[in-house]
Amino acid sequence: MKILVVDDNVDVxxxxxxxxxxxEIIGCSSIGEAKEILSQENEIEVAIIDIMLGEENGLDLLSYIKSSLSNIECIMISGYSNIEKAVLSIKMGAYDFIEKPISYQKIKVVLNNAIEHKKYKELFSKELKKYEIIGNSKATKKINELIEKASKLDFPVLIYGESGVGKEHIANLIHLKSKRGKNEMVKLNCAAIPESLFESEFFGYEKGAFTGAVTQKKGKIELAHNSTIFLDEIGELPLSQQAKLLRVLEDKNIIRVGGNKPIPVDFRLITATNKDLQNLVKEQKFREDLFYRIGVIIIEVPPLRERREDIPLLTTHFLKQVSIENNIEKSIDKDALDIISQMDFKGNIRELKNLILRLFGLSEGKIITKNDLEYILNPCKQIATDSIFEKTLPLSEAKKLLEKTYILTQLRLNNNNISKTAISLNVLPNNLIRRMKELDIKVSQ
Ligand SMILES: Nc1ncnc2c1ncn2[C@@H]1O[C@H](COP(=O)(O)OP(=O)(O)OP(=O)(O)O)[C@@H](O)[C@H]1O
Ligand SMILES: [Mg+2]
Structure with a gap:
């Protein structure tokens, strides 16, 4: 790891x-030299800069680094008479300062902390990038505005939308951008827990609370202390548990199952559902008071088919993502993109993402075309129309061709993996290989 040290005293x-x-310490004694080094070296992680650089002012270099190379952390060295400048340097974005005479023990600690801080910042911006909301439709812009608002406030957020529209993606982003974002968000899917287990999942339990409770266990709400809890499919929460959740939201404390001591908890609640909660309230399946409590900020995410303008951007985004992950670059041509933009995507963004992954995996060339798309959307038809339906054949020939087409399709869907294809077709791999030979099917592995 490279560290730049800028000090006019060579002994330092x-x-x-x-x-x-x-x-690896790279040393120099003036701002000019430092700038020269910075323009050639791109692996410098931290700069240690003397504030009194002879005639020059170390703060000038700090401000240059922060305005142009902001991912380098700066540690300032300051003499006693410069303490005001040192304090100012922190305001200007320096990570820390150390006073002269330099304690080598201290510089090691400060340097380590600066490196840790830098790593954390890099991880954090990667996470933020991961949950970026792609799309330029009006609806998506509105969602982005609401996310900005919701991340500055600490209110409960309710996210509505069909399956796959990005509810969890949005919850992750709100949490990350919020003041609680440094702690991990706790997630709980209300549809996945049997009613009898809700209480211990939510509130945890004390040792001996019931048979099998051999140790004490914290519940999800307690684990979300100082963080956010994301309750997915909140519409599935049984009425009995709704009352308990409401009580926690009001009292801000929990009691573990089998315990009697209230434990204070400070968490932010984000909920999501694809059910119309207002309807559930009318049907008396969802408590009205809880509905108002959790829905202080409501984000409605429309289905993808109602914001088709987002499809091209999402498509190229997913394609770029999978290209980077696989180190193979592929793009998509306009015809294919036009067809995709007209599709309905009942499974919304999740379905679009899966389609792009399959296209990436199955297309032969560097550019995904209409043919690749048609092949995936309707593989049997694509091969069969060419060879069978356009001419009349003896039945035995047609059967063979259909079988060949079907096996080829399954092979492509399984990336030409014979064992997986055999499982899909419910035959033994050896039988599949034999039949492939008989039908003259050759595949590249
Ligand atoms: N605007 C967006 N930009 C980029 N990716 C997105 C966007 N919205 C959703 N995604 C991605 O789409 C996929 C589905 O999103 P997510 O799991 O958040 O949907 P959901 O609404 O929670 O679905 P479900 O109701 O089925 O749980 C994820 O891979 C997510 O990262
Ligand atoms: Mg989800």
């Missing part, structure tokens, strides 16, 4: 080189 550079032996 030398002694830092001795002390920080685990790092």
């Amino acid at each position: 550079i030398k002694s830092l080189q001795d002390v920080l032996e685990d790092y």
Whole structure:
């Protein structure tokens, strides 16, 4: 790891080189030299800068780095008489400062912390990028505005939308951008827990609370202390549990099953559902008071077919993502994109993403075409129309061709993996191989 040390006292550079032996220290004594080094080296992680650089001011270099190379952390060295400038440097974005005479113990600790901080910042921006909301439709812009608002406030958020529209994606982004974003968000899918287990999942239990409770266990709400809890499919929460959740939201404390001591909890609630909660309220399946409590900020995410303008951007986004992951670059041509933009996507963005992954995997060339798309959308028809339905054949020939077409299709869907294809077709791999030989099917592995 490379560290830049800028100090007009060569002895300081030398002694830092001795002390920080685990790092590659690049030293120089003026701002001009520092800028020169920075323009050539792109692996410098941290810069240690003396504030009094002879005639020059180290703060000038700090401001240059922060405005142009903001991912380098800066640690300032300050003499006693410069303490005000050192304090100012923190405001300007320096990570920390150390006073002269330099304590080598301290510089090691500060440097380690700066590197940790940098790593954390990089991870954090990667996470933020992962949950970026792609799309330029009016609806998506509105969603982005609501996300901005919701992440600045600490109110409960309710996210509505069909399956696959991005409810969890949005919840992740709100949490990350919020003041609680440094802690991990706790997730619980209300549809996946049997009613009898809700209480112990939500509130945890004390040792001996019931048979099988051999140790104490914290519940999800307690685990979300100082963080966010995401309750997915909140519409599935049984009425008995709705009352308990409401009580927690009001009292801000929980009691573990088998316990009697209220434990204070400070969490932010985000819920999601694809059910119309207002209808459930009318049908008396969802408590009205809970509905108002959880829906302080409501985000409605329309289905993809009602915001088709987002489809091209989403398509290229997913294609770029999978290209990077696989180190193979593929793009899509306009005809194919036009067809995709007209599709209905009952499974919304999730279905679109899966389609793009399959297209990426199955298309032969670097550019995904209409043919690739048609092949995936209707593989049997694609092969069969060419060879069977356009001419009259003896039945035995037609049967063979259909069988060949079907096996070929299954092979392509399974990436030419014979064992997987055999499982899909419910035959033994050896029998499949024999039949492939008989039908003259050759595949590249
Ligand atoms: N606007 C978006 N930009 C980029 N990716 C998105 C966007 N919205 C959703 N996704 C991606 O689409 C997929 C489905 O999203 P998600 O799981 O959040 O949907 P959901 O609404 O929670 O679905 P379900 O109701 O089935 O749980 C995920 O891979 C998610 O990362
Ligand atoms: Mg979901």
